Amino acid sequence: MTAQGFKFIFFTGKGGVGKTTLACATAVAMADKGKKVLLISTDPASNLQDVLGTPVSDQVTQHQDLNLLFTVNIDPQTAAEDYRKRVIDPLAAIATADEISKIREGLSGACTTEIASFDEFSRFITGEGLSEIFDTVIFDTAPTGHTIRLLELPAAWDDFLGNNPNGASCIGPSSALKSSRERYEKVVSSLRDPLQTTFFLITRPDAASLKEAGKTSRDLIDLGMANQSLLINGIFQARDQTDTTALKMEKIAERELLEMPGILKNLAAEHYPLLPYNVLGLENLRSVFDTDLQSKIVAAEFLKLTEAGHLLPDLKALVDELEKNSDSGLIMTMGKGGVGKTIVAASIATMLAHRGHTVLLTTTDPAAHIRDFMDQLTAIPEKLTIERIDPKIETKDYIDKIAAQKGKHLDEEGKKLLREDLQSPCTEEVAVFHAFSKAIQSARRRFVVMDTAPTGHTLLLLDTTGSYHKEIMKNMAVSPSKITKPYMMLQDGVFAKILLVALPETTPMREAEALQKDLQRAGIVPYAWVINECLSAVNDLKDPLLRKRASAEVPIIDHIAAHLSKRTFEIPYIAEEKLLPAILSRYDDAVIQAI
Known part of the structure; x- marks a missing residue:
């Protein structure tokens, strides 16, 4: 090096x-x-x-x-x-x-x-x-x-x-x-x-x-x-x-x-x-x-190879639970970058639509990976609608509004500093949550699946009535009731199901745990954890390195299931370039019957 x-x-x-x-x-x-x-x-x-x-x-x-x-x-x-x-x-x-x-x-x-x-x-x-x-x-x-x-x-x-x-x-x-x-x-x-x-x-x-x-x-x-x-x-x-x-x-x-x-x-x-x-x-x-x-x-x-052994419910079992006695509600996938939030959201939305439910799939993914996954399908289910909220546009509009008001009495350097400070992750989350609010309201009459949700900190910012937060609401031209109500809806565990997506590795597990604590501080309890890309859930692994990696996942998955989540689901590592069809062919009854 x-x-x-x-x-x-x-x-x-x-x-x-x-x-x-x-x-x-x-x-x-x-x-x-x-x-x-x-x-x-x-x-x-x-x-x-x-x-x-x-x-x-x-x-x-x-x-x-x-x-x-x-x-x-x-x-x-x-x-x-x-x-x-x-x-x-x-x-x-x-x-x-x-x-x-x-x-x-x-x-x-x-x-x-x-x-x-x-x-x-x-x-x-x-x-x-x-x-x-x-x-x-x-x-x-x-x-x-x-x-x-x-x-x-x-x-x-x-x-x-x-x-x-x-x-x-x-x-x-x-x-x-x-x-x-x-x-x-x-x-x-x-x-x-x-x-x-x-x-x-x-x-x-x-x-x-x-x-x-x-x-x-x-x-x-x-x-x-x-x-x-x-x-x-x-x-x-x-x-x-x-x-x-x-x-x-x-x-x-x-x-x-x-x-x-x-x-x-x-x-x-x-x-x-x-x-x-x-x-x-x-x-x-x-x-x-x-x-x-x-x-x-x-x-x-x-020379010390051991077999990986555990059994957790799969994605089909999760969708069974999500639609149980309901044909509407809010489903949010949350987690750090690269853990698979988007593919989990796309899979759940498609499976629900195939089961006859009306579904909105919405995302703030700046790279539009949601469209990349959906384009892998030969056809989009009739009852599935896909929307994309552009974080850059939403944030720019919000920053322009605040800069126009707050910058009135600042010199050029002050205006520059104000705009730079408004480039923070918190600002983007606040602006995007405003755009999400309309979709949240519609989850009373259909399933709304959201890829990438605001953090607990952002939600608490929106719910408080301090001077800074009043300014957020005022500059977004939204009444406090229209902001607070979606936040309160997220606290309703029957209506809103927050899914934490993680990988079976130590660092992603710790990051998801920190995110869970952040949400709990805001009065929001995640519904379930989804552990993605599990080698330990792949049958017939022969490669010694992969078998060793699979066995190393077991204590991490066991810790999540025992200490961090009341409901834990897993998705096996799927070595396919067209990932969404591969997942649906495993877990979606409508697709399986058509094969």
Whole structure:
């Protein structure tokens, strides 16, 4: 790996692609070569301690078996809570408990967490966090482009964030930040210096991960951070040529890599194989870059093959439950990117329509994957209607309305800052939820299946009556009753069925669990979990690597079913390019009878 010679190394990518594994392996390799390394994680689901096999805390700590490796874990939730406290404490004497509660919720979104985390680890870049005594500082999880843009905006920064109480800001006043604008300017300058800093974009050989990496690459380049490399993790090669699933998986991955975003094709790329073992501990981490050691461990793992055994209800059983004693209602698929929300929504909507129900399938998928899946069918069921809400259009309209009102008395820099702040994920969710509201209302008379739902934080923002949230309602020209009513409808577990979609892997499971807690804070209890792409649910696996991966899924699935969900359903890994017809041919009675 071309990591030598850089002071700061960032690993970034969507959840579950292997950022932590490759960051830790790099840190160990550099420490083995005599470099003094500090490894910092800002991953909310961080498992640095498990991967490195050493205690890791919020203080810089030396590895117990590798003297030149040091770690520190910045917990984003702890950082965000400390940040909220610094905002709220000065208001204790002048605000009511209800007002403080609303301010706290306003600061509970993704933007606040990102800013607070960046605030914490910025000191490790400027040298105030002792980075000057290390040869290299490695970051597991880089800041988003949105966060960096917010922090680099110049004039009126303090004035706008600190003195504009009616501003639609989800990051709070700048007075709550530990760092100054000057420090952030120094941080951004260091990130742009190709002699000091490099970014590794981590992806798997699948469309969702590659798309995310392409977007990240473009965002970084736009910010002047073009020193990038692509690390493609989890490349699968079939070991048993008689295993049809293995051969199809290999072929699909090859096609996905050929069709990767063009911006990624210009980057130097390194490939890392899918391994049959968990990369935990120093020896396994060293095997990532040591192919001889890797082969030795793989051979030993294949001698310990065990059969995967569990049985969960399938997609047909889920649809049976959803339509039981009802011909209407709201069904929402939620989850992190790349877990299969869209295919689950498309499958459920099509199956319900084939059963004679009137169904609306609506999505905010910016890449219109829903249409890609539906186009795989020879015909769309007559009772199925498909709509697409364009997040960019909805968000632009909303931002234009707020900017016109809020920007009246701001100078050009203030207007620029206001618009940048309104580019947050929270803003998009609020704008999109407005468009969703009409569809939610119609679920009294038909089934409405929604691909991608608002988070619990967004719903709480819409339900509260604080000044910021009144502005949202006013600028969207929607009465409070029309916003609150859909929110209350989502709290009705009989009417609204929230489906959390996850993969049978540790990181996606933890991310879905965090999303579930977010919803529960808003009084919304998910109806069920759908675990997608389960190798452990595939019959007749012969390939030893796939069999090993399947057995590793079992404890994760068992944990979900036992501790996280009252209802758990699974979909097997289906190695087909036309995925929707393949799923329907398994589970849709109307399709099965027609075959």
